[in-house]
Amino acid sequence: MIKKIFKVSDMTCSNCAMKLESLEDTLDGVKEINASYHKLEMTIEYDESKLTEEDIVKAVKKKGYTASIRK
Amino acid sequence: MSKNNTPPIEPVTVVFLGVILLAISIILITFQPNLESLNQNAGSDITSQLIIAFITGITTGGLSCLAMQGGLLASSLAHQVEQDYAENKKVKTRFNARLPIFLFLLAKLIAYTLLGALLGWLGSYFTFSPMTRAILMIAIAIFMIGNALRMFNVHPVFRYFSIEPPKFITRYIRKTAKGTDTATPLFLGALTVFIPCGVTQAMMATALGTGSVIIGAALMFAFTLGTSPVFFIIAYLTTQLGARLEKFFMRFVAIVILILGFVTLDGGLNLIGSPYSFQNLTRNFSLLQTESAPEIISSEQTASDNEITLYVQNQGYFPETLKAPAGKELKLNLVTDGVYSCALAFLIPDLDFYQMLPPVGTTQVDIPAQTAGTEMYFTCSMGMYTGQIVFE
Numbered sequence: 445m446i447k448k449i450f451k452v453s454d455m456t457c458s459n460c461a462m463k464l465e466s467l468e469d470t471l472d473g474v475k476e477i478n479a480s481y482h483k484l485e486m487t488i489e490y491d492e493s494k495l496t497e498e499d500i501v502k503a504v505k506k507k508g509y510t511a512s513i514r515k
Numbered sequence: 516m517s518k519n520n521t522p523p524i525e526p527v528t529v530v531f532l533g534v535i536l537l538a539i540s541i542i543l544i545t546f547q548p549n550l551e552s553l554n555q556n557a558g559s560d561i562t563s564q565l566i567i568a569f570i571t572g573i574t575t576g577g578l579s580c581l582a583m584q585g586g587l588l589a590s591s592l593a594h595q596v597e598q599d600y601a602e603n604k605k606v607k608t609r610f611n612a613r614l615p616i617f618l619f620l621l622a623k624l625i626a627y628t629l630l631g632a633l634l635g636w637l638g639s640y641f642t643f644s645p646m647t648r649a650i651l652m653i654a655i656a657i658f659m660i661g662n663a664l665r666m667f668n669v670h671p672v673f674r675y676f677s678i679e680p681p682k683f684i685t686r687y688i689r690k691t692a693k694g695t696d697t698a699t700p701l702f703l704g705a706l707t708v709f710i711p712c713g714v715t716q717a718m719m720a721t722a723l724g725t726g727s728v729i730i731g732a733a734l735m736f737a738f739t740l741g742t743s744p745v746f747f748i749i750a751y752l753t754t755q756l757g758a759r760l761e762k763f764f765m766r767f768v769a770i771v772i773l774i775l776g777f778v779t780l781d782g783g784l785n786l787i788g789s790p791y792s793f794q795n796l797t798r799n800f801s802l803l804q805t806e807s808a809p810e811i812i813s814s815e816q817t818a819s820d821n822e823i824t825l826y827v828q829n830q831g832y833f834p835e836t837l838k839a840p841a842g843k844e845l846k847l848n849l850v851t852d853g854v855y856s857c858a859l860a861f862l863i864p865d866l867d868f869y870q871m872l873p874p875v876g877t878t879q880v881d882i883p884a885q886t887a888g889t890e891m892y893f894t895c896s897m898g899m900y901t902g903q904i905v906f907e
Contacts, residue, residue: 458679465685478682482674 445475447489448497450511452504455481463507471495471503485514561730565737568718572741576715620743622704627715627739628732630708634722635731645862645869645896648720649786652779652898659776666769680706715742782898788864788891794901795892798835823904824848825893827858827872831900832893841887841906847880860896869896 455461461479464486468477473494479486488500497513504511661676684706718738722731777793784792790799821840826833827849839845849861851872859872863880872878885891885906894901 458677461679462685465682468686481677481679484671484674 445489446492447487448500449514450486450488450500450504451484451514452479452486452509452511453484454509455479455484457481460509461486464504464509467500467503467507471500486511561733564730565733568721568734568737569741571718572738573744574741576718576738576742577745616747618701619704620746622701623707623746624704624736624739624743626705626708628736630719631722631735632728632732634719634735635725635728638723638726638731645786645864648896649783649864649898651720652783652786656776656780656783659772659779663769663773663776666766666772715739785892785894785898785901786862786864786896788894790890790892792898792901795903798901798903799890822846822848824850825902827851827854827861829854829858831858831895832902835902837902837904839882839885839904839906841885841889843884845882845884847882847904849878849880851875851878857895857897858900861893862896863891863893865891 452460452464455464458481461481464479465477467488468474471490473491475489475491477486477488486504490500501511658676661673664670665673665676715738718735722734725731725734781793785794789795821843823837823839823845825837825847837847849872851859852875854872854874859874860869861872861878862869866880866882868880870878870880882891882904887907889906891904891906892901893903
């Protein structure tokens with residue numbers, strides 16, 4: 445398991461964070477997602493063998509947002 | 516999310532709904548519901564109290580609720596509906612969009628009615644003092660203004676005005692909603708009870724003041740029912756229109772919230788007797804402009820060396836500025852004649868004086884000696900109607 449933080453700058457309300465957290469239910473290999481509208485970021489704990497950063501970015505895009513890995 | 520599932524935007528619909536919202540905001544500015552008249556006029560007909568609660572809901576309540584609940588819950592619901600359509604590849608129909616919104620509002624209605632019953636029951640134990648209400652109003656105003664500035668994306672710090680529900684709540688919502696079409700809107704609707712808007716909180720205070728389970732429940736029912744149409748329109752719009760228009764309406768809502776926030780702040784400042792409220796500042800300014808105007812000192816005000824008279828009317832207090840001699844004790848006569856507005860709830864913050872005036876009659880208030888130059892403000896208990904006594 446690995447934990448990474450993604451910047452999601454286009455969240456507009458707390459509900460956006462809730463939407464992103466719902467990826468927990470659909471993305472295989474995800475253990476936990478904590479998204480924060482206040483910080484405009486999403487912390488995701490996932491299994492590297494099942495999921496890549498690209499997969500996450502794509503899944504976030506499907507929800508209508510743009511994610512980028514925080515440097 | 517497939518953009519193909521987004522229905523075409525009809526400009527006529529947009530304009531029509533925009534006009535509705537504009538009309539509501541105009542009503543909001545011109546019509547000022549008397550919240551306290553609900554609990555003050557104990558003898559008045561309960562049906563008329565419920566009508567006032569309903570009108571309050573349909574005017575100020577609906578829009579005010581959007582500040583607290585609209586962004587968080589209605590759009591949550593809306594996005595979910597949109598998402599459901601996208602995922603299920605269903606053909607969008609108006610009926611499908613309406614049902615979850617209806618369920619959301621139904622749950623909200625039930626939750627607030629129960630809350631009203633609880634507040635009515637608690638009302639026999641305690642009530643809000645004008646100062647508590649002032650602090651509440653100022654806090655609510657700050658929250659509303661902060662939220663409006665957040666919606667305008669003024670500065671990242673304003674994002675903290677948005678309430679982020681605890682993780683366990685959002686997770687619970689997701690789990691219970693899984694595989695069903697009704698659980699989420701019902702649960703979200705019930706959850707709104709934890710984030711009441713400013714007007715709702717004022718109505719809750721009113722329900723508290725009734726001291727009756729049934730009237731408290733009926734008041735909150737009537738008020739929440741009143742908020743439903745505006746809430747429905749906004750939630751429906753977010754599901755039916757694209758992100759571009761959603762932003763447009765969010766901006767419109769932000770403007771209304773900002774105005775409401777300042778109005779609430781002004782009311783709160785009036786309640787604490789601040790000279791810096793908009794009403795007091797403008798009155799003082801106009802007083803400077805018309806310092807020698809004869810109408811400011813009427814014959815009634817100087818009829819006696821130690822008595823001044825203020826006429827309490829449905830539209831406020833007249834004259835708005837009373838002049839009184841400094842350095843001596845005074846009697847302030849408050850004259851009412853067929854008054855039923857919130858002007859009856861008379862407050863002098865500096866003296867910590869608060870009294871519910873009779874609809875007809877004269878009430879005398881003892882004013883201790885004041886130094887020359889003192890400005891003593893008076894107001895109704897909602898901070899809507901104001902005036903001042905200038906000692907010289």
